[in-house]
Amino acid sequence: MANSPSGDSVTDRLLRVLETFTPTRTVQTAAEIGRRAGLPTSTAHRLVGELVEAGLLERDEDRRIRIGMRLWELATRSSQALRLRQAAMPSMERVQARIHEHTQLAILEQDEALFLERLSSPDSGANVTRVAGRLPLHASSSGLVLLAFGSRELQERILAAPLAPVSRETLTDAGALRRKLAEVRRLGHAIAPGYIEAVSTGAAVPIRDETGTVIAALSAVLPRDAAVDPPLVELHGAAREIAAALRDHG
């Protein structure tokens, strides 16, 4: 609808504007948004102005633009992200309180692991994960669970593409990744020692819906030398609880 001379729809342009905001770039000028979104300056100013008017973006006293609270509210209040996260929170809080390490919830989104929640305490170790951030499927323990229990098409697509290293220990060989995925299916969980950062080990378990389909991964980021079995017992118990909570409040 309402295509521009260059053929892109207003929805495309809106998406490109939203995509210029990242976890580390939360405030921009309208001109910067236009440049990064590949839009002519006048188009960018008009579109940003409209989005500010609607409350989907906000303009601060310095005329810089940020994501609007109204957009967050509309995108969150009826989202599956919130439903999953609310069902998971009591169990995640208990796991986090017991193991004192980062406890995280991720789903598969566009061939990556998208993190819906992360609970940490001040004494938790290093962790690059962010809420609403992503990690590659082949490198993160959550991603390995989502990949190992995902569709055959997904697995072949990931195995056929270049496997970029995140750390020196990330599996970048398709054969090694294929064997790792078989191990994850056999064990029922994924251990990723140093795949993301040399100092930490990821441990993840699947969360299943009532049909047995894996819909999310619950994970912990542990110091590299920590024992993984006690956290895994906590994670497995929590995953079963979360699945039950989703069934009950589905």
Added chain:
Amino acid sequence: MANSPSGDSVTDRLLRVLETFTPTRTVQTAAEIGRRAGLPTSTAHRLVGELVEAGLLERDEDRRIRIGMRLWELATRSSQALRLRQAAMPSMERVQARIHEHTQLAILEQDEALFLERLSSPDSGANVTRVAGRLPLHASSSGLVLLAFGSRELQERILAAPLAPVSRETLTDAGALRRKLAEVRRLGHAIAPGYIEAVSTGAAVPIRDETGTVIAALSAVLPRDAAVDPPLVELHGAAREIAAALRDHG
């Protein structure tokens, strides 16, 4: 940009589409969206199709539409809602663990209290608050804090408008509300016994930025007969901690 014959912009139409999704209406057909957004059927189908293509909405196997994970991700990852919430989480978790009652974080948005976070345990009492949900300023303890420490213009606007009852005990008289706001400023916190539900009392304290401006409210929902002083001590301590965390990671 790209105005329709009726004069509304595509941004307006997008906003109307997003607003048809609510906490209790998370899945709709394209036709229902069109009807609720006041859009012609063909326009609704085209716009919904474009938004699905962009991942901002998602279509399930029954061709019903829901908010897309991609929209949640883009609206969340760089938002002030996430920043505030992340700064508040460690303190909120501690309050929740100590008082075993709902612990909530709210900001002022469009003359209402918008809740960014709510932590609860299975044994917490009744509570209507939802994440990304709202409550009236004059009825909720969070709203009373945001109103009492808000601008004079905001106070006069709310005091001049009809004060709708939420429960039988909600303050609906402008004079009574004015006296309550003075009390909140004098005490430094708000107590709302039965204003939302007869069985519970809200207790809220302000969170201030480095200039002293109140930017959020931290609250607890207590059983009606519970003592309010111990939770208030926890809330005040947590509010100071959250303010410090925001300064440190600002």
